[in-house]
Amino acid sequence: MTLYYSLVFLLLVFEMAVFLGLIIPLPYTVKRKLFAFISESPIIAKLQYGLKITFIFILILFIDSVNRVYRVQLETAAFSKDTTSVGRAAALGAERMEVQARKFYSQRNMYLCGFTLFLSLILNRTYIMILEVLRLEDRVKLLEGDKKAGGKDSARIAEAGGVGEIGRLKKELEAKDRDIETLKKQTEGLQREYHNLGDKVSQSDSAPKKDR
Template identity: 80%
Template sequence: MTLYYSLVFALLVAEMGVFMGLILPLPFTVKRKLFMFISESPIVAKLQYGLKITFIFILILFIDSVNRVYRVQLELSSFKEGGAASRAAAIGADRMEVQARKFYSQRNMYLCGFTLFLSLILNRTYIMILEVLRLEDRVKHLEGGKKTGDKDSARLAEAGDPGEIGRLRKELATKERDIETLKKQCEGLSREYHNLGDQVSGKSDEGTKKDL
């Protein structure tokens, strides 16, 4: 197995581990804190962005493996449809080599296909569990639950893709810093304007006194 297919297999094992972690019967409080961390962590947001690029490359590998399986299948069909001479030539090492290429191509196709399919299942499972947590929070709120969990419930209700809230908070902090910088610049310009106004008024008073 080549290096990139070994990485695809490692990613598939990691996806299986994450899926098992999502479906574990954890307590409601622990699960809510876990999902709040996933939704607010900027590290998870960066990881998700990198995984999107990785899945694009895996999709390219999947298409290539499908193409290889199709070509090997055509080659085997040509052996079967040929005459006696073609069948005799196909009995030896050539046929074994074609069968080996067919096996590796099918293995790569299944590996990439299952990795892509499991990524879709993980995304859908995350959304469904998040929706269940929101509904449980709403039920507890309607039943007169503790008010201490209202803040966490509101944060959970705002959660979307993993790391989305963390990314938005980072952008908001950047905007706030820009606004503070603009305020300081405006204050500096206002001081300069007042100083220039005072200088102009002072020169005007001096000129009036000289005329008198």
């Protein structure tokens, strides 16, 4: 196994360990603090960014391994057509063994890269689902009257679990509140102008009556 495929295998083992760590049952408080730390740690953020770049290279290796498997399949089919006689089959035996070995290695690399990419998707989805469950548990505890359910950890988990959706909605609500306040001020200004104009019109109407 070459160096980069060995690194892919180590990454697969690391993903398996992380997945087991995610599904291990832990106390609610410990799990909440752990995921709050993961969601706000700059080191974890840099690690996730580096893994995203690594998965791009693994995707390239996966496409290359699929291409190799296809080419080896074509070579295997060509060898099966050439074995028309016993002497020809004996002469091509060594080459056929080499092709079968390359087929095995290419398929192994394809499965290795494929499972690594697939497990990365499962990890991402599992992480988001756990954050969502923790956020909903916090909301249930708050509704039940548990004051300990709120706090910084809950806010961090809510921001991470919403994947930016909650923050975006909060910004939209703040913008709408500002718009409402602006409209209220404009309405009050228009009402004052309307009353001033009404007073001026009433004064202009009453002035000729006094002259009479």
